[in-house]
Amino acid sequence: MSYTPDSAVRAYIEGHRAAFLDDLVEWLRIPSVSADPGRAADVRRSADWLAAKLTETGFPTAEVWETDGAPAVYAEWPSGDEGAPTVLVYGHHDVQPAAVEDGWHTEPFEPVVKDGRLYARGAADDKGQVFFHTLGVRAHLAATGRTAPAVNLKLLIEGEEESGSAHFPDLVRAHADRLACDAVIVSDTGMWSEDTPTVCTGMRGLTDCQIDLFGPDQDIHSGSFGGAVPNPATEAARLVAALHDEDRRVAIPGFYDGVVELTDRERELFAELPFDEKQWLRTAHSHGALGESGYTTLERIWARPTAEVNGIGGGYQGPGGKTIVPSAAQLKLSFRLVAGQDGDRVQQAVRDWVTGRLPEGIRHEITFWGATRPCLTPLDHPALQSVARAMGRAFGQQVRFTREGGSGPAADLQDVLGVPVLFLGISVPSDGWHAPNEKVELDLLMKGVETAAYLWGDLAEHGRAR
Amino acid sequence: MSYTPDSAVRAYIEGHRAAFLDDLVEWLRIPSVSADPGRAADVRRSADWLAAKLTETGFPTAEVWETDGAPAVYAEWPSGDEGAPTVLVYGHHDVQPAAVEDGWHTEPFEPVVKDGRLYARGAADDKGQVFFHTLGVRAHLAATGRTAPAVNLKLLIEGEEESGSAHFPDLVRAHADRLACDAVIVSDTGMWSEDTPTVCTGMRGLTDCQIDLFGPDQDIHSGSFGGAVPNPATEAARLVAALHDEDRRVAIPGFYDGVVELTDRERELFAELPFDEKQWLRTAHSHGALGESGYTTLERIWARPTAEVNGIGGGYQGPGGKTIVPSAAQLKLSFRLVAGQDGDRVQQAVRDWVTGRLPEGIRHEITFWGATRPCLTPLDHPALQSVARAMGRAFGQQVRFTREGGSGPAADLQDVLGVPVLFLGISVPSDGWHAPNEKVELDLLMKGVETAAYLWGDLAEHGRAR
Ligand SMILES: [Zn+2]
Ligand SMILES: [Zn+2]
Numbered sequence: 001m002s003y004t005p006d007s008a009v010r011a012y013i014e015g016h017r018a019a020f021l022d023d024l025v026e027w028l029r030i031p032s033v034s035a036d037p038g039r040a041a042d043v044r045r046s047a048d049w050l051a052a053k054l055t056e057t058g059f060p061t062a063e064v065w066e067t068d069g070a071p072a073v074y075a076e077w078p079s080g081d082e083g084a085p086t087v088l089v090y091g092h093h094d095v096q097p098a099a100v101e102d103g104w105h106t107e108p109f110e111p112v113v114k115d116g117r118l119y120a121r122g123a124a125d126d127k128g129q130v131f132f133h134t135l136g137v138r139a140h141l142a143a144t145g146r147t148a149p150a151v152n153l154k155l156l157i158e159g160e161e162e163s164g165s166a167h168f169p170d171l172v173r174a175h176a177d178r179l180a181c182d183a184v185i186v187s188d189t190g191m192w193s194e195d196t197p198t199v200c201t202g203m204r205g206l207t208d209c210q211i212d213l214f215g216p217d218q219d220i221h222s223g224s225f226g227g228a229v230p231n232p233a234t235e236a237a238r239l240v241a242a243l244h245d246e247d248r249r250v251a252i253p254g255f256y257d258g259v260v261e262l263t264d265r266e267r268e269l270f271a272e273l274p275f276d277e278k279q280w281l282r283t284a285h286s287h288g289a290l291g292e293s294g295y296t297t298l299e300r301i302w303a304r305p306t307a308e309v310n311g312i313g314g315g316y317q318g319p320g321g322k323t324i325v326p327s328a329a330q331l332k333l334s335f336r337l338v339a340g341q342d343g344d345r346v347q348q349a350v351r352d353w354v355t356g357r358l359p360e361g362i363r364h365e366i367t368f369w370g371a372t373r374p375c376l377t378p379l380d381h382p383a384l385q386s387v388a389r390a391m392g393r394a395f396g397q398q399v400r401f402t403r404e405g406g407s408g409p410a411a412d413l414q415d416v417l418g419v420p421v422l423f424l425g426i427s428v429p430s431d432g433w434h435a436p437n438e439k440v441e442l443d444l445l446m447k448g449v450e451t452a453a454y455l456w457g458d459l460a461e462h463g464r465a466r
Numbered sequence: 467m468s469y470t471p472d473s474a475v476r477a478y479i480e481g482h483r484a485a486f487l488d489d490l491v492e493w494l495r496i497p498s499v500s501a502d503p504g505r506a507a508d509v510r511r512s513a514d515w516l517a518a519k520l521t522e523t524g525f526p527t528a529e530v531w532e533t534d535g536a537p538a539v540y541a542e543w544p545s546g547d548e549g550a551p552t553v554l555v556y557g558h559h560d561v562q563p564a565a566v567e568d569g570w571h572t573e574p575f576e577p578v579v580k581d582g583r584l585y586a587r588g589a590a591d592d593k594g595q596v597f598f599h600t601l602g603v604r605a606h607l608a609a610t611g612r613t614a615p616a617v618n619l620k621l622l623i624e625g626e627e628e629s630g631s632a633h634f635p636d637l638v639r640a641h642a643d644r645l646a647c648d649a650v651i652v653s654d655t656g657m658w659s660e661d662t663p664t665v666c667t668g669m670r671g672l673t674d675c676q677i678d679l680f681g682p683d684q685d686i687h688s689g690s691f692g693g694a695v696p697n698p699a700t701e702a703a704r705l706v707a708a709l710h711d712e713d714r715r716v717a718i719p720g721f722y723d724g725v726v727e728l729t730d731r732e733r734e735l736f737a738e739l740p741f742d743e744k745q746w747l748r749t750a751h752s753h754g755a756l757g758e759s760g761y762t763t764l765e766r767i768w769a770r771p772t773a774e775v776n777g778i779g780g781g782y783q784g785p786g787g788k789t790i791v792p793s794a795a796q797l798k799l800s801f802r803l804v805a806g807q808d809g810d811r812v813q814q815a816v817r818d819w820v821t822g823r824l825p826e827g828i829r830h831e832i833t834f835w836g837a838t839r840p841c842l843t844p845l846d847h848p849a850l851q852s853v854a855r856a857m858g859r860a861f862g863q864q865v866r867f868t869r870e871g872g873s874g875p876a877a878d879l880q881d882v883l884g885v886p887v888l889f890l891g892i893s894v895p896s897d898g899w900h901a902p903n904e905k906v907e908l909d910l911l912m913k914g915v916e917t918a919a920y921l922w923g924d925l926a927e928h929g930r931a932r
Binding site: 210218220238334359406 | 675682683684687688694696703704710751754758767776777781786787789793795800827828829871900
């Protein structure tokens with residue numbers, strides 16, 4: 001297949017690039033940190049700014065939607081074409097916390113362009129990737145001579161993704177009628193690398209919990225009592241050790257029930273990616289690879305469920321030693337889920353598993369923080385093929401397919417709206433999401449604009465979900 | 467065996483009880499907290515006070531001995547009898563920290579007598595138990611008409627037991643000539659209960675360490691990398707879980723090498739003690755008993771070596787969840803040792819064991835804080851029999867034998883001086899060592915005085931170590 005870029009699209013984008021970047025910089029200056037209650041006004045300012053900008057872009061409807069937390073932005077631009085498919089773009093306008101003292105070389109909320117990169121908190125995650133749709137739809141109209149997009153275009157840009165999207169499912173349910181669509185396009189992910197554009201076909205789900213173990217009512221002297229009473233730190237550790245078997249498979253009975261296994265075709269496609277494990281380990285800041293036997297690293301992070309210890313604590317953690325049997329210990333565990341797994345069933349499996357494993361004298365409590373569902377679109381889905389084609393035209397090469405190991409609230413859209421979720425992201429692994437010196441590559445950002453410009457026409461022609 | 471108390475001893479003690487207690491209260495008012503650098507002057511004041519009081523008691527020699535930390539007190543009272551055995555009493559004049567806000571009902575350094583108990587930090591651990599020797603030796607002289615004790619009596623009262631006795635081994639080595647003796651009497655332990663006077667025959671040793679595990683160079687996202695890289699918190703937990711086998715025996719190869727097993731007679735004696743496990747669990751604030759299979763609770767805490775987790779930490783420990791693979795984790799482990807075990811060998815066994823168990827990508831460091839040797843005196847040792855007899859006379863009943871699960875610097879005396887260590891303590895479990903509302907039972911304290919009064923004559927007659 002050959003990809004034909006559209007010179008009209010390219011010319012339009014080139015002509016509006018400077019103004020587009022000026023606008024994005026203005027938005028990035030708003031420190032919309034949803035996890036920081038002191039930034040609530042900034043999150044609202046960010047929503048208002050975006051709604052105004054979408055109106056200016058041409059969306060006939062652009063509203064700020066209230067939640068019990070931070071506000072979201074909704075916009076709608078009907079196609080006017082009879083039978084046009086409806087597409088909902090998802091992104092978020094809130095950002096992770098950032099402070100110079102975390103290791104930023106410049107102020108995180110004073111965007112700086114240097115060597116073709118735009119540095120700012122939110123540059124890639126997710127304001128840049130939300131914003132490319134504004135210029136994208138204008139380029140689509142300019143190049144096609146249309147006055148409205150070829151699809152019924154809806155945008156839902158939430159305001160608390162970085163603080164857990166606590167109110168997002170309710171928001172989607174409350175507005176399910178207006179959000180009705182044929183497919184969701186999530187612009188909050190990345191692609192393989194600068195040279196290898198890819199389309200993501202799924203995300204892992206997530207459920208995480210805290211397990212508190214209680215032993216003696218207070219820390220007790222290990223000389224007087226040690227060796228004769230159960231120690232909650234020991235028991236916490238024994239739980240963790242029992243999470244995985246010797247093959248590093250999760251050993252909780254029922255955990256793998258329903259898991260959609262990788263197809264041979266997917267394994268082939270993964271294996272064809274220019275994956276350099278040494279390089280990947282550098283990105284991971286890890287000095288070794290370790291995971292479930294029988295799967296490659298990419299398969300492990302994209303397509304296999306996991307049980308991970310995010311935190312463990314108990315007893316004395318200060319300098320030197322302290323000869324105590326601690327009174328309590330705590331685990332923070334997260335479970336990545338893949339298609340076919342059910343968060344509720346996994347939570348129950350974890351609860352059942354813990355309950356049987358603790359000795360007399362150790363009481364426990366488990367608190368799950370919630371569950372995000374996994375999502376997966378089959379490779380041959382027509383809308384997925386449209387995304388791949390649009391991206392191929394922008395990048396001038398055939399795109400490949402990946403998955404995303406992380407988890408996102410996009411899956412709630414899949415659930416509530418009952419439609420497939422597709423991913424369109426141009427961020428690359430070096431962009432530093434959630435880290436100091438987050439940036440976006442300007443060339444890739446403009447490829448995002450171009451992809452968006454091609455996508456609506458392609459989807460209108462080919463992409464309606466079966 | 468029947469025990470004959472000495473009416474002259476009792477009369478002398480009764481006549482001097484009030485002044486003795488007044489003096490003790492004065493000493494307890496000095497907050498000699500060795501762990502608090504701000505209290506260094508108080509620790510010195512405590513040493514000076516004690517040296518002056520020992521001079522007043524009649525010791526011809528009473529000196530403050532400097533260390534690189536807090537000062538110790540040394541006193542000496544030669545017998546004058548040809549061939550008299552030499553006994554060194556060990557105790558400490560420093561105390562644990564204490565503050566009303568920890569839960570004290572009265573000021574910890576304003577001693578209060580209530581219901582036959584003297585409440586103050588250090589009342590039992592260890593000022594009260596050091597101080598009973600002053601009236602004890604005077605009663606011994608008064609009742610026997612002697613002008614010097616029947617043994618060459620030496621006292622070494624250190625000033626930093628509660629902060630780890632860092633300089634004690636050096637101090638003992640530096641003064642080994644003057645400290646030379648036939649036996650050490652440690653007055654820094656307790657007995658079974660008010661109704662069951664006991665003599666302790668040994669203490670467990672101790673070696674403790676910190677194990678740091680390093681994984682990724684920084685916390686990394688569990689969605690992007692989880693399941694494919696080693697997690698130091700998981701590996702820390704797997705180490706802990708592997709510390710014990712299913713019988714809760716320590717599973718480190720070589721750990722039990724050389725362990726002196728309990729004799730049948732010792733097990734019988736332990737079993738005869740009025741041990742109420744429910745009551746003991748209340749004291750332990752524990753809701754269950756658990757330990758090495760094949761041993762009773764008392765055997766586990768007194769006569770079996772252990773591996774205990776004092777602290778574990780790694781990754782996120784704040785509220786809620788955080789989906790990371792942590793970059794590091796830490797363990798604080800302590801190993802209680804029993805006679806026959808060697809701290810250095812155990813440390814090496816731990817190092818060897820850890821080294822073989824970690825996957826590629828996890829680096830580790832082990833730091834041992836030091837080692838305290840175990841000590842154990844055979845039941846038939848003549849000096850041990852003397853202590854038991856003296857205590858039997860004071861209490862009017864046959865005393866029983868226990869051991870101490872904790873560890874103390876007394877073992878350094880055993881090592882450097884090459885003599886047996888005996889224990890004479892009248893504290894009971896409810897005295898609250900290291901806890902709020904520490905107290906000593908006044909009746910028991912006076913039994914301690916009386917025991918000391920009988921001991922020197924008995925030792926001179928029967929007790930010379932073979
Ligand atoms: Zn994001
Ligand atoms: Zn003590």
